[in-house]
Amino acid sequence: MSNDNHELIQTMFPPDGSGVKPYEWMINPTRQRQWIDKQGLFLWLAFFFSEIGAGLYFVSLFYEYKLGLVLGWLITLILGGLIHVAYLGNPFRAWRMIMKPNTSELSRGIWIIGIFAALGLLQMVTSGGFNMVFNVIMGILCLLIISHGFATMNVIRALPAWSSTMVLPFSIISGVWVGQQVLQFMLAVSGATALASGMEVWAEIFFFAYFLCLVLYVWGTWHANEIGQASIKMMVSEELKKITLIGVVGLAIVLPLILTLIMWGGDTNAFLIFLRLAAIFAGDLAVRYIIMKSAVYKPLLERN
Amino acid sequence: MTYKTDEIWEDKWVNTTCGVCYCGCAAKVRVVNGVPVKVEGITDSTMGGDGAGLCGKGTAGLMYYHDPSRIKKPMLRTNPEKGIGVDPKWKEIEWDEALDIISTKMKKIMDDDPNKILFTNQTMRASDGPHNHPYFYAQAFGVKNNGNFIIGGGSLHCGNACHMLGGLIHGAWSIAPDWRYTKYVLKWGSSKGTGSGHSAMTNARLRADAVRRGIKEIVFDPMGNFAGGKATEWVAILPGTDTAVGLAIANYICNIHGEMDILYLKAKTNFPYLIKDDGTYARNEETDNPLIFDSREGKIKDFDDKTLAWEDCALDGEYEYKGEKVRPCFVPFKEHLKQYTIEWASEISTVPVATILQVCKDWVDNAQIGATITLEGKTYPYRPVSSVTFRGSQGHSNGIHQVAAIDLMSQLVGAEDVPGGTLGWPAIRRAYPGGNYEQTCTAGKDGVIVPSVFYSHDPWPVHAPSLPATNMGCVDVWTHCTLSHIPYVDEMEYIHEKFGMKSKPEMIFGISANFIISNSDWDTAIKNFKDCFVVQNDLWINETDQAIGDLILPDVSYLEKDCWSSEIDAFFFSGSPSHEDWYVHMQQPVAKPVGESRFFMDVYIDVANRCGVLDKFNAKLNDYYGVEDPELQIKPGEVLTWKEIGERFLKWVYGNDIEKIKKQGYATWNKPIEDVYWRWDIDTRCPVYMEYLLHDRARMEEIFEETDFDVEGLGFDLDQYSPLPSWFWPESHKDLDSEFDLLAFSYRDILHTNNTTFQNPYIDEVSKMCPYTFTITLNKSMADERRLKDGDIIVIETKAGVTEKGIVKTMEAQSPKVIGIAGQGGLWADGRPIAKGKGANFCKLLPSKLKYFDPVAGNMETAVAVKIYKEE
Amino acid sequence: MPRWGMVIDVKRCIACWGCSIACKEEHFLPPNVFWNRVLIGERGKFPSSSKLILPILCNHCSDAACVEACPTGATYIREDGIVAVDDEKCVGCRACLVSCPYQQRTYYDNEVKDREYFPGQGKTELELIGEKLYPFKLGTVIKCNFCTERLEDGMKKGLEPGVDEDASPACVNICPVSARVFGDLDDPNSKINRLIMEHKGKQLRPEFGTEPAVYYID
DSSP states (O other), X not given: OOOOOHHHHHHHSOTTXXXXXXXXXXXXXXXXXXXXXXXXXXXXXXXXXXXXXXXXXXXXXXXXXXXXXXXXXXXXXXXXXXXXXXXXXXXXXXXXXXXXXXXXHHHHHHHHHHHHHHHHHXXXXXXXXXXXXXXXXXXXXXXXXXXXXXXXXXXXXXXXXXXXXXXXXXXXXXXXXXHHHHHXXXXXXXXXXXXXXXXXXXXXXXXXXXXXXXHHHHHHHHHHOHHHHHHHHHHTSTTTHHIIIIIIIIIIIIHHHHHHHHTTTTOOOHHXXXXXXXXXXXXXXXXXXXXXXXXEEOOSSOXX | OOOOGGGOSOEEEEEEEOOSSTTOOEXXXXXXXXXXXXXXXXXXXXXXXXXXXXXXXXHTTHHHHHOTTSOOSOEEEOOOOOSTTOOOOEEEOOHHHHHHHHHHHHHHHHHHOGGGEEEEEOTTTOSOSOSSHHHHHHHHTTOOTTTTEEETTHHHHSOHHHHHHIIIIISSSOEEEOTTTOSEEEEESOOTTTTOSTTHHHHHHHHHHHHHHTOEEEEEESBOSXXXXXXXXXXXXXXXXXXXXXXXXXXIIIIIIOOOOHHHHHHHBSTTSEEOTTSSBOBOTTTOOBEEEETTTTEEEEXXXXXXXXXXXXXXXXXXXXXXXXXXXXXXXXXXXXXXXXXXXXXXXOOOHHHHHHHHHHHHHHHOTTOEEEETTEEEEOOOEEEEEOHHHHSSXXXXXXXXXXXXXXXXXXXXXXXXXXXXXXSOBOOOTTOOOOBOOEEOGGGOEEOSSOSSSOSSSOOOOOSSOOSTTOTTTSTTOSSOOGGGSTTHHHHHHHTTOOOOOOEEEEESOOHXXXXXXXXXXXXXXXXXXXXXXXXSOOHHHHHHOSEEEEOOOGGGOOBTTTTTTOTTTSSOSSSSOEEEEOBOOSSOOSTTOOOHHHHHHHHHHHHTOHHHHHHHHHHHTTOOOTTTSOOTTOOOOHHHHHHHHHHHHHGGGHHHXXXXXXXXXXXXXXXXXXXXXXXXOBOOSOTHHXXXXXXXXXXXXHHTOOTTTTTOOGGGOOSSOOXXXXXXXXXXXXXXXXXXXXXXXXXXXXXXXXXXXXXXXXXXXXXXXXXXXXXXXXXXXXXXXXXXXXXXXXXXXXXXXEEEEEESSBOTTEEEEETTOOOOOTTOTTTTTOSOOSGGGSOOOGGGBXXXXXXXXXXXXXXXXXXX | OOOEEEEEXXXXXXXXXXXXXXXXXXXXXXXXXXXXXXXXXXXXXXXXXEEEEEEEEOOOOTXXXXXXXXXXXXXXXXXXXXXXXXXXXXXXXXXXXXXOTTOOEEEEOHHHHTXXXXXXXXXXXXXXXXXXXXXXXXXXXXXXXXXXXXXXXXXXXXXXXTTSGGGSOHHHHHOTTOOEEEEETTOTTSHHHHHHHHTTOEESOGGGXXXXXXXXXX
């Protein structure tokens, strides 16, 4: 009788390396799963949408572009907010999350989003909404929302990859960059081509800033400690290699770079902007996915 | 997260005995609303010392009750074809029909020859029943001796050589270090105190205290896992080569260091016995006693002569007795050891010279020869060194010499049954105060200890090999086999024919044994047993049942069992080996039997009754427990349940305290210190020079000649019948070559009792968290060289062409020349879905040929030469 | 008010998994949920490698990352130092779970609830009575509670945690080698404090600054 180990292999030695081998759990660097696997995917999307929504809102402030405000506000609250709530185990208790702003980054985020919702609404409905004070306050709120997801991750000492100093700058740039691209696209298709073309210089700046932050994040995490190294290694592991190559390198960097070079100096058109937007949309999602997926805990066994 | 106490209408704890392995630890079970929900230890029982614990697998025992795969009615095979992969086409039948089938068959066989019925015991599941009773149950049917007694796991899981020498030296089934007072422990293929072996958790507790105290523990083992992983120092050794290191240490003590416990050797061993040139004892013709030279009086005397002082027993010199040259057997013994140098041992065992030398030095240093210790006002020799072995090292074709060599170093420094040394479980158990069941050893022929009770047959006096063989195991011929291996060997029919064994087995009546997959080569086992009508009492349909079972009776698990007798007679390996009070736990039912399951002891009684032999069995029971009170004896014609028998016998055993004991579920009583450290109080001598083997050899030679037995062709090594512990290559090593270049060995995992625990989901879960339990372990560098890595599936292949697959897990702490497989995985029975497909099966790799068995004690060679390759 | 803590004597531990399984029974934990585990690893190279055994459970930290991360206050530190979860307040955001450097928390959702010990064969009486007697709330996070129920019930009966079984955690009671000692960290004379002093007890991963109440001695 042949001894069929197939099921056991699946459990103990997942062939694609995706699962955590039960006998290596917290013995070798162990991947964070709650905030990316299964239902955790909601959180990944929620962070992304609330941040690009806030990014769009933020960039729209500079152009006093109301449609951008409305769309940004809606994306942040409806897409970001609802997905956030859907992720929760007990969505109807979500209001309780305002209880601990003193220690909990999550709680602080809820407060900020609440204030953003109220003040944003006020800004949108009042005629003189774009006054300087309002703009500064909303700008700050937007930046806080943009960085909220990564700030929540950043404070988790248990996951050194997220504690990197580059996490916050990167997250702000990424939110602004994607938001700016949404706005540029909106302007391009709404016929404001000159405005869209004028924005290209900012697109160039944001893209290179984004690229730089990403490189610094990887460099910094690698050099932070061996757990950081384990995270970076995981990014190029069998399981994540495809997403890293296609999503991060291809869509978030190479393709936008090519498109940016094509449009260099403001030679923009709506189709190319759309292409770049689609690329960075998917690319930024991939970057966030990889960052969330590759965070590992420090093993509890002292093996040296 | 709080208890909803308002949902609870019943909440009680029931004290019982754990039944997950054979150790019989104290266990109590919480029953809520009729459902068993938790298992714990029992605080007040002396078993737990100051605490009360239970190991993981014992705790997980709860699932035996809850397992939906348990059979609930008798199951009858309807497909006459048998074998692995054949659907038995089970049909549920009623109990009455089942018992009728059994008794009709049995009666028919009994009219012909009762030896054609085989009875099997149950170490495969657990000792969750009376230990010794199936032996004399068989006798009630007219079965001669115990040779028709096969045991699931036989040689592989039982320590023939350990039990044999445990009996001859300690009057006990098993040995352990005196954890309380020892300072230096050598463990050879044994996990005493780290999870397995007899009284496993009692030893674990005692060991934990000892290591906290700072003892040194050196473990010789092919892998540094359960025992080695916890040792002060783990020493990698090749399987089956412990003898070499043991003999080198003995040689160091005897011939290099030179300091020995001379008084001990004179007083407590047979070393002063005078032997003739042929190596046999010179005996007093009148008394038939061996002789000793009294050096003070210059006279040869009987060994037990009252005028012979211990210190005057000569260990050297040469004398003349009745015209024949005689000398103390210690003289050639010592000389014989000289050939075993440390360098030689190192080459064989792969243990570095420096390590062996260090162990030699530490051993004699720590032995403190001459030191004494006063305990409870009594002064004893203090020898805080202990050398213990168990299944691992003794499971080889040279098993008897392995055990003898490992024991020898203790003998030379007098560290046997004295404080700090190696202890047998006490050879004496006084009766419970006010009770009647006392078990004491005696001094037998030639001054060798005779245990009060022993399984299968007494190790002493040795029965001379005789013909014809009357049972399947041929123990008439292989008299030292505690449990015979013959039923499993390929040459069984040839052997039976040669030895005139006429009782070809026709029926097996067994208890949860899984002997088809848990001994050795599966095909041979099936060939040898498939023609029998196989009846088993079992919880599930296991692999043996599925392959060859005819009628499977649903047994109760220990949680449903009312078994007053669970450990009561097993004092010689359960309880504490140390100076701690006796404890005996009862097995009390925690829940109602699952389905229509019935306790096998009651099934036994029913079957005996139907076959008309119940009175005989009852008489044997009266006799076994020594019940003298006519009120309490079972009378002819009485049909009692096992529980009803208990009501009477417990009164005999515990006297008036019986109600109290039943209420608490266990008995504890004082164990006097002199019963633990009895060596100098009981006038016996250790037969270190195994003179009896010379006589056995002579008789075996006669038998072989008489029957024209193909000794050479079958590879039977008569030279091992040597009185001197000597080096013999284990059969597995002889098979090594450039192609089959690795030795596969197996070991006990703390989580598993043979293969039944594989069906327990709690244990299954944690087994997956253990890197080695369900995998095949390879030394990391060796695996790298062969381009194998964790998670690869490899095929193991033996010279006989048997293969097994498994998953690779590399580890550092393993000899690079071996591969390790835990327990008994590789299961496939449909009746145990949790167990199915887990781990790899080691047993099937073991060749079932006579030459792979220890010719003296009958141990199976439990290492095997293999090659490994990646599955295509 | 005491501050409950534990000492685990790794030298005594033989990795029998009694703690893990007793804990599962005590709290009717579903398959693959563990509040107590044993980590097994190796250090060094053959032949001088050594086996590593580390029993782990919630550290009941006094500077707990989980408490800090919890946005609702559902996870909190009781006066006796036990880190508890109020399942009425838990929203199931799992910030605590992600934050715990020791990974000692489990999110209880339908997938976990539906697991069967005998897959495909239905839930056993044991699993069913567990759901009734010791229910977990869906969408909340569950964890070791130092057997709060046992401690409280025991103390009500006048028993002493760490001394009397009925007032001590299940994992402490089950340990066959007494590798676990439970007691009051605030009492300088408690057995655990003596053990910590005598054998230089260490906390697990002190670099996270969590101040665990579980100490290890070797």
